[in-house]
Amino acid sequence: MSTPGLDGYTEPWRKPEHDDLAELARTFFTKEVVPHAGRLEKQGHPDREHYLRAGELGLLGLSVPEQYGGGGGDFTHEAVLLHEQTLAGEGSLGIAVHSGIVTGYIRHYGTDEQKQQWLPGLVSGELIGAIGMTEPDGGSDVQAIRTRAVRNGDDYLVTGSKTFITNGYLADLLVLAVKTDQSAKAHGISLLICDLRNEPEGFRRGRTIEKIGLHSNDTAELFFDEMRVPAANLLGGAENLGFIQMMQQLPQERLVIAVGAVAAMQRAVELATAYAKERHAFGKPLLGHQNTRMVLADCATRTRASRIFLDDCIQRHGRGELDVATAAMAKLYLTEGQCEVVDRCLQIFGGYGYTTEYPIAKMYADARVQKIYGGTNEIMRELIARVL
């Protein structure tokens, strides 16, 4: 389906290889995963087999170097994949976190041994990755985390809890933010790679959290009571670098969210335009009524402008020039745009827009969290205001 307002627009970074990847991803999501959507929503988490299949097709770790089994690409490849996932209406697989965030931490800061040990499994889908920063007492104030890791011989003993962890129910590998120096704030934080495959002693997964949207993706609480983690799993091999590592990676995390936001806007405009052409009221198609035309024109324009801003950010990121404030602007503007566009498009469906039978209803519920996770939009405004 073509996208009104985006016809003829090509991302300035796009090459033929991206088209091949998009085709492969579209086929995988639409033919192999989406048909299971109803069942996955009921079970509240994706199928592990779908991660393995994505790995088999080469769709995981697209930006991981080939020497670790990855695609050897860059963020543009991850962006194409995530865009196609959203366009297909597939929301179970937490690839945005798994490939878009977790592999990035290990790739950028891992020692050679850590990269060898963990990246191939993440690329094949045998390991499902998660990132644990948020705690029950607060997520925005990352410096205030309380989960602590105390050195004990060749290990750390980790005690504390995390909440809202995407992929948390299935996760095999968790990049976990802990305090290694209790007396310091930001400079006392480290990241530990935790192997959760055999449910280690002192580790417990809590309930999967019931949410208003994203029903087929698992979000879980995780508890640690003197869980033993080898000191060799300290990301980067030195203590108290975690806050800097997180601050460096957060712009990419925000870009990942922004990619999903633009794809959702695009899909909403496509669905609403198609509906407005078919549905009749007062003797003519909805698209023949001036208000519907104006609403869709607004939404198509917002989508086009958002796409261009996103592409500028993707190019900056590729050059290593995506600064914190610009990434925050992208996350803020594009997720606010997503919520507005999806809401206005839902209205065009009338009563049907409020029924789960129509995908626009699901998109409405799924959109809301985009303004919350990855740093709330209030925190984004704060980051932007700091450079004014």
Ligand SMILES: Cc1cc2nc3c(=O)[nH]c(=O)nc-3n(C[C@H](O)[C@H](O)[C@H](O)COP(=O)(O)OP(=O)(O)OC[C@H]3O[C@@H](n4cnc5c(N)ncnc54)[C@H](O)[C@@H]3O)c2cc1C
């Ligand atoms: C579906 C889902 C998936 C998630 N996945 C992950 C994950 O994989 N890993 C992970 O670590 N976390 C994850 N999160 C957590 C998410 O990042 C946090 O919810 C978010 O950062 C906000 O933290 P909080 O919920 O503790 O809110 P709080 O920090 O308690 O904030 C509450 C409100 O106060 C506002 N506020 C706070 N500080 C300020 C300030 N200085 N100025 C103005 N307003 C302020 C916030 O904007 C918000 O509106 C996920 C959350 C959800 C819902």
